[in-house]
Amino acid sequence: QSVLTQPPSVSGAPGQRVTISCTGSSSNIGANYDVHWYQQLPGTAPKVLIFDSNNRPSGVPDRFSGSKSGTSASLAITGLQAGDEADYYCQSYDSSLSGYVFGTGTKVTVL
Amino acid sequence: EVQLLESGGVLVQPGGSLRLSCAASGFTFGDYAMSWVRQAPGKGLEWVSTIHGPGTATFYADSVKGRFTISRDNSKNTLYLQMNSLTAGDTAVYYCAKNQGHPLENWHFDYWGQGTLVTVSS
Numbered sequence: 001q002s003v004l005t006q007p008p009s010v011s012g013a014p015g016q017r018v019t020i021s022c023t024g025s026s027s028n029i030g031a032n033y034d035v036h037w038y039q040q041l042p043g044t045a046p047k048v049l050i051f052d053s054n055n056r057p058s059g060v061p062d063r064f065s066g067s068k069s070g071t072s073a074s075l076a077i078t079g080l081q082a083g084d085e086a087d088y089y090c091q092s093y094d095s096s097l098s099g100y101v102f103g104t105g106t107k108v109t110v111l
Numbered sequence: 112e113v114q115l116l117e118s119g120g121v122l123v124q125p126g127g128s129l130r131l132s133c134a135a136s137g138f139t140f141g142d143y144a145m146s147w148v149r150q151a152p153g154k155g156l157e158w159v160s161t162i163h164g165p166g167t168a169t170f171y172a173d174s175v176k177g178r179f180t181i182s183r184d185n186s187k188n189t190l191y192l193q194m195n196s197l198t199a200g201d202t203a204v205y206y207c208a209k210n211q212g213h214p215l216e217n218w219h220f221d222y223w224g225q226g227t228l229v230t231v232s233s
Binding site: 002034040044045057089091093097098099100102103104105 | 170171218225
């Protein structure tokens, strides 16, 4: 049972903007630990998309952005493309568990 | 170019043991913490274990504590996961991942291997 909750799925038309929420608690996101986001394309290993809440590794388009507030974080994808269809996971640290935690995962579908 | 290549995943009976390996290249292996993350079929990601660069500190998820042991050989640029007392619940693709960031509570996984499948079944 993950301590970070995400919506199971979000969808949007090409070119639209979608957001994925990641809801935690006072022992993880609310404790001011950074949130990171990963994209997992079908049949492949996860890839880091956003690190330290709002930073993009080189090569990740600026269509992807992250934010954090209180006990929640969000990933926004603008200009949605067919190639963005994937599973997305948030990740942080939990002081009660003394370990790293992932979100439940969100499947993005491009209509 | 950073490369992580896992091996060792097989079909094993419940109660059995297995050792996974992850061969690393393209970076100074001993300078970075390394982790194992698993994904059960059709399920989400689950952090399993992390080991500091020198190998002096290790961390485990409660679900594997006491059964799994993470280790590394920095002279061989290789990460290991010894898995004992395996159950069906351990069936998953196991990914090796490189840690990045500071401090350790803010670590993320900046490079991942392709994964190796462990199936626990009789």
